[in-house]
Amino acid sequence: MRVYFDNAATTPLAEEVFEAMVPYLKNHYGNPSSIHSAGRKARAAIEQARKTVARYLNASIGEIFFTSGGTESNNMVLKGAVKKLGIQRIISSPLEHPCVIKSLKSIEEDTNVQIDWVAHDHLGRISLDQLEELLQQKTKKTLVSLMHQNNEIGNRLSLDKVAQLCAEHQALFHTDSVQGIGYQQIDLQKTNISFLSGSAHKFHGPKGIGFVYINNNNQIPPFMDGGAQERNMRGGTEHTAGIVGLAKAMTLAYDHLEERLEKIQQLRNYLVEGLKDLGDVKFNGDYLGPCHPKIINVSFPDNVKNNMLVFNLDIAGICASGGSACSSGVESASPVLAAIDPTDTRRSVRFSLSHYNTMEEVDYLLEKLKDHAQA
Amino acid sequence: MRVYFDNAATTPLAEEVFEAMVPYLKNHYGNPSSIHSAGRKARAAIEQARKTVARYLNASIGEIFFTSGGTESNNMVLKGAVKKLGIQRIISSPLEHPCVIKSLKSIEEDTNVQIDWVAHDHLGRISLDQLEELLQQKTKKTLVSLMHQNNEIGNRLSLDKVAQLCAEHQALFHTDSVQGIGYQQIDLQKTNISFLSGSAHKFHGPKGIGFVYINNNNQIPPFMDGGAQERNMRGGTEHTAGIVGLAKAMTLAYDHLEERLEKIQQLRNYLVEGLKDLGDVKFNGDYLGPCHPKIINVSFPDNVKNNMLVFNLDIAGICASGGSACSSGVESASPVLAAIDPTDTRRSVRFSLSHYNTMEEVDYLLEKLKDHAQA
Numbered sequence: 172m173r174v175y176f177d178n179a180a181t182t183p184l185a186e187e188v189f190e191a192m193v194p195y196l197k198n199h200y201g202n203p204s205s206i207h208s209a210g211r212k213a214r215a216a217i218e219q220a221r222k223t224v225a226r227y228l229n230a231s232i233g234e235i236f237f238t239s240g241g242t243e244s245n246n247m248v249l250k251g252a253v254k255k256l257g258i259q260r261i262i263s264s265p266l267e268h269p270c271v272i273k274s275l276k277s278i279e280e281d282t283n284v285q286i287d288w289v290a291h292d293h294l295g296r297i298s299l300d301q302l303e304e305l306l307q308q309k310t311k312k313t314l315v316s317l318m319h320q321n322n323e324i325g326n327r328l329s330l331d332k333v334a335q336l337c338a339e340h341q342a343l344f345h346t347d348s349v350q351g352i353g354y355q356q357i358d359l360q361k362t363n364i365s366f367l368s369g370s371a372h373k374f375h376g377p378k379g380i381g382f383v384y385i386n387n388n389n390q391i392p393p394f395m396d397g398g399a400q401e402r403n404m405r406g407g408t409e410h411t412a413g414i415v416g417l418a419k420a421m422t423l424a425y426d427h428l429e430e431r432l433e434k435i436q437q438l439r440n441y442l443v444e445g446l447k448d449l450g451d452v453k454f455n456g457d458y459l460g461p462c463h464p465k466i467i468n469v470s471f472p473d474n475v476k477n478n479m480l481v482f483n484l485d486i487a488g489i490c491a492s493g494g495s496a497c498s499s500g501v502e503s504a505s506p507v508l509a510a511i512d513p514t515d516t517r518r519s520v521r522f523s524l525s526h527y528n529t530m531e532e533v534d535y536l537l538e539k540l541k542d543h544a545q546a
Numbered sequence: 547m548r549v550y551f552d553n554a555a556t557t558p559l560a561e562e563v564f565e566a567m568v569p570y571l572k573n574h575y576g577n578p579s580s581i582h583s584a585g586r587k588a589r590a591a592i593e594q595a596r597k598t599v600a601r602y603l604n605a606s607i608g609e610i611f612f613t614s615g616g617t618e619s620n621n622m623v624l625k626g627a628v629k630k631l632g633i634q635r636i637i638s639s640p641l642e643h644p645c646v647i648k649s650l651k652s653i654e655e656d657t658n659v660q661i662d663w664v665a666h667d668h669l670g671r672i673s674l675d676q677l678e679e680l681l682q683q684k685t686k687k688t689l690v691s692l693m694h695q696n697n698e699i700g701n702r703l704s705l706d707k708v709a710q711l712c713a714e715h716q717a718l719f720h721t722d723s724v725q726g727i728g729y730q731q732i733d734l735q736k737t738n739i740s741f742l743s744g745s746a747h748k749f750h751g752p753k754g755i756g757f758v759y760i761n762n763n764n765q766i767p768p769f770m771d772g773g774a775q776e777r778n779m780r781g782g783t784e785h786t787a788g789i790v791g792l793a794k795a796m797t798l799a800y801d802h803l804e805e806r807l808e809k810i811q812q813l814r815n816y817l818v819e820g821l822k823d824l825g826d827v828k829f830n831g832d833y834l835g836p837c838h839p840k841i842i843n844v845s846f847p848d849n850v851k852n853n854m855l856v857f858n859l860d861i862a863g864i865c866a867s868g869g870s871a872c873s874s875g876v877e878s879a880s881p882v883l884a885a886i887d888p889t890d891t892r893r894s895v896r897f898s899l900s901h902y903n904t905m906e907e908v909d910y911l912l913e914k915l916k917d918h919a920q921a
Contacts, residue, residue: 175584180577181783189571196564196752202555207856207865209550239614239754242772242782254656270772270781277771281629372783377571379614379754379785396652397617397645406645407617408556408747410754410788481582490582 173488174532179322179350179466179523180492184416185375191419192377195412203409204400213411220418224382227425228367230359236383236401237414241349242270243394244368244383247405248345249274251391252314252366253284256343259311260285262302265510266295266326267318271347275316285311294457295326295511299336306340313342314365319351323507323521324456325466327351334363343389349373349381350463353424354432365389371413375525376420380413431526435464438524438533442467445537450546455508455519465524468508470517476545477518483543484520489536492521548863549907554697554725554841554898555867559791560750566794567752570787578784579775588786595793599757602800603742605734611758611776612789616724617645618769619743619758622780623720624649626766627689627741628659631718634686635660637677640885641670641701642693643722650691660686669832670701670886674711681715688717689740694726698882698896699831700841702726709738718764724748724756725838728799729807740764746788750900751795755788806901810839813899813908817842820912825921830883830894840899843883845892851920852893858918859895864911867896 175183195216201209203217217237225232238244249271252258263275265288275286287305290298297317306313315337320327330346337344345366348357352367353374359367366389370381385391385404397406424431446452446469455468471477481493508519522536540546550558570591576584578592592612600607613619624646627633638650640663650661662680665673672692681688690712695702705721712719720741723732727742728749734742741764745756760766760779772781799806821827821844830843846852856868883894897911915921 173583177577177580177582177584180580180585181575183575184571186572192571196559196567197561200556200558201865202552205552205555205865205867207552207860207867208548208863209552209865210555239618239785240782242770243614246770246772246781268772269774270770273768273771273781277767370783377785377787378783379788392652393648395617395621395645396648397621397643399644406621406648407615408745408753410614410752412752413754413785485582488583490576490580490584492580492582 172535174535175490176522176524176528176536177490177492178525179521181372181378182375182525183527184377185420185423187423188376188416188419192412192416195415199411203411204398213409216411217409217414220414223418223422227421228357228359228384230384231387233402234384234387236385236404237409237417238381238383238405239379239410240381241347241368241370244381245270245347246274247383247394248366248368248385248391249278249316251394252343252345252389253278253282255392256389257312258284258314258343260287260313261316262287262289262305262313263316264289264291264297266291266321266507267316268322268347268349269506271316271318291511293511294460295321295324295507296457296460297328299332302333303336306336306342309340314345315342316345316347319346319348320354320463321456321507322350323505324468325463326457327461327463329461330357330362330364338363353421354463354465356425356428359384371417371420374420374424377413377416380410380417382417432464434526435524438528438530439464439467441530442522442533442536445533449540449544452546453517466521467523468519468521470515470519471544471546473516473518474545476543480518480544481520484539487539487543489539492523493519547910549910550865551897551899551903551911552865552867553900554896556747556753557750557900558902559752560795560798562798563751563791563794567787567791570790574786578786579773588784591786592784592789595789598793598797602796603732603734603759605759606762608777609759609762611760611779612784613756613758613780614754614785615756616722616743616745619756620645620722621649622758622769623741623743623766624653624691626769627718627720627764628653628657630767631764632687633659633689633718635662635688636691637662637664637680637688638691639664639666639672641666641696641882642691643697643724644881646691646693646722666886668886669835670696670699670882671832671835672703674707677708678711681711681717684715689720690717691720691722694721694723695729695838696831696882697725698880699843700838701832702836702838704836705732705737705739713738728796729838729840731800731803734759746792746795749795749799752788752791755785755792757792807839809901810899813903813905814839814842816905817897817908817911820908824915824919827921828892841896842898843894843896845890845894846919846921848891848893849920851918855893855919856895859914862914862918864914867898868894
């Protein structure tokens with residue numbers, strides 16, 4: 172049996188998304204910037220996709236820009252806001268994705284921008300009280316960059332509350348919603364967000380394509396200098412098939428949101444109960460609070476057997492993550508868990524679900540955990 | 547009849563490339579950074595692709611990095627060389643692709659780097675004499691950035707000569723070979739190039755994927771800060787299917803190089819003769835000298851009929867380019883031709899060929915040109 176429980180790292184491409192992409196791979200290959208029929212066909216598909224993304228987020232089409240993925244979107248926003256919007260301080264968290272953390276390190280090296288790190292508790296919950304205190308220091312123009320749903324432990328930030336705080340204190344707000352898009356409704360007319368990043372391959376779309384929402388009030392420069400593509404905001408021939416796939420995946424995600432979440436929640440509940448029965452299993456993150464239903468991060472005692480757990484699950488055909496897939500080919504310890512408790516020596520495993528998983532697969536996982544974990 | 551003569555803007559995806567990509571779109575969807583079986587399958591494909599690219603260029607695999615395309619590669623090299631290699635002067639040409647020109651403008655705005663523009667003649671040939679004079683001024687650490695084959699007029703730069711000049715004067719050499727890769731053998735052991743950019747969709751590979759060669763002696767920082775992907779050089783989950791497609795397209799291009807070039811040359815000769823027969827047709831660029839066989843850029847007298855030429859060809863089912871596809875949704879005048887002769891008011895059209903074109907298609911084009919051009 173082969174079972175995929177690593178849907179936070181990436182998701183299988185939906186069959187419907189593949190079918191939607193094929194005509195743009197095989198037949199409609201024109202350069203979207205060309206004015207002839209082949210170009211116009213590609214251009215129309217891209218603008219239709221932009222409309223789709225804008226509609227699900229209640230944004231205007233002029234606020235959506237396609238990129239090569241979440242990493243590019245995050246780099247573009249953070250570096251662009253510093254370059255052209257006069258940002259002098261960025262408030263973020265050590266629990267952010269490496270691409271945000273490393274972009275901030277670059278900014279710190281290259282500029283005088285001050286980086287403030289907001290505190291979190293033992294469940295990885297961002298301290299909104301401390302965020303407010305930091306925002307009350309209004310001497311410098313500030314951008315807050317906090318992720319929507321944590322990729323390792325699943326914690327969900329209240330975008331409404333943070334947006335409200337930022338608005339009250341005239342700070343801009345960027346959220347890396349790479350794990351959130353396709354799994355939660357976001358209404359950008361109601362929630363005052365300046366910048367938002369999304370990536371198709373986290374919601375059953377293709378790899379190599381993402382988008383960034385840039386609120387009309389905050390014009391940043393291109394990150395990728397080049398031609399007039401994306402209304403002068405992102406040079407490079409557009410990845411038409413990827414863009415079409417992103418929009419199709421987003422349509423499926425939001426049109427079937429409730430049933431997908433219900434399915435994932437059922438699988439989650441069943442898995443959580445089964446994990447509890449194993450014995451000494453610790454649930455990491457705010458798993459009983461607001462969190463991503465697809466992500467369950469647990470840890471087992473530090474012993475020889477558990478050190479081999481992810482490896483043995485792999486041999487049994489089960490894909491799960493022992494660290495952070497985004498950070499290394501050689502699996503390294505989870506930077507998020509290390510930031511929450513650097514002294515914790517337990518062995519952590521992240522299981523992340525999709526609506527394609529089944530109860531039988533969870534049963535199989537639990538059975539193999541009984542064999543290979545010593546809890 | 548529908549005929550595609552815009553292969554410098556982008557090329558149709560080869561059927562074999564599509565077939566090679568499908569398994570990595572549909573089945574092998576694992577995150578290449580994951581250590582489980584699904585991740586390893588994707589990782590193996592990426593490293594195999596890297597080996598392929600390195601082999602055809604006679605580079606080492608550690609010198610090849612995958613990016614989202616030529617624009618990203620060019621941005622990465624130019625901005626990275628300024629940031630970490632102490633480059634204080636860049637010598638380039640106004641005939642470069644917009645992504646190079648605009649990256650240089652950004653660098654000029656943001657840093658103290660001096661940009662020197664090397665001269666060209668009325669055929670768009672870069673003055674190597676002037677380049678040498680510029681290189682003799684050795685007060686500042688210098689990078690030369692000159693494109694391999696011009697995307698609008700097809701002129702081919704002698705990489706060997708420029709590399710030689712750069713080596714003699716201790717300057718680094720970057721070449722945008724987006725139009726060259728797949729159409730000319732390049733041996734990076736023999737030709738002393740520091741950085742080279744390539745893009746899959748120009749040689750019948752997919753859009754949204756490219757690569758950059760970075761010579762081992764010149765370590766630049768990542769442009770896209772993020773995880774440890776591409777050996778810490780380019781964050782973001784890898785576009786596995788795109789990378790596999792790029793390698794397959796490159797394999798086809800170089801394994802069939804001679805027969806493809808022969809076919810394109812035949813089509814070119816036939817088209818050139820037919821164009822000459824039309825009357826007052828001017829061939830732009832160095833079309834009798836070293837040039838890209840696939841690109842033919844001609845101009846017709848400025849009159850009402852010729853102003854509508856590209857439009858009327860499009861109605862007749864012929865895709866050709868009247869300006870530069872990379873620079874705008876609304877076709878604008880060719881920046882390269884404007885740089886060569888700003889006073890020229892003739893109407894230019896670029897026809898660009900591929901080995902998929904046929905003599906019948908050229909006949910059809912010539913027939914329609916007789917109807918719609920007034921030469």
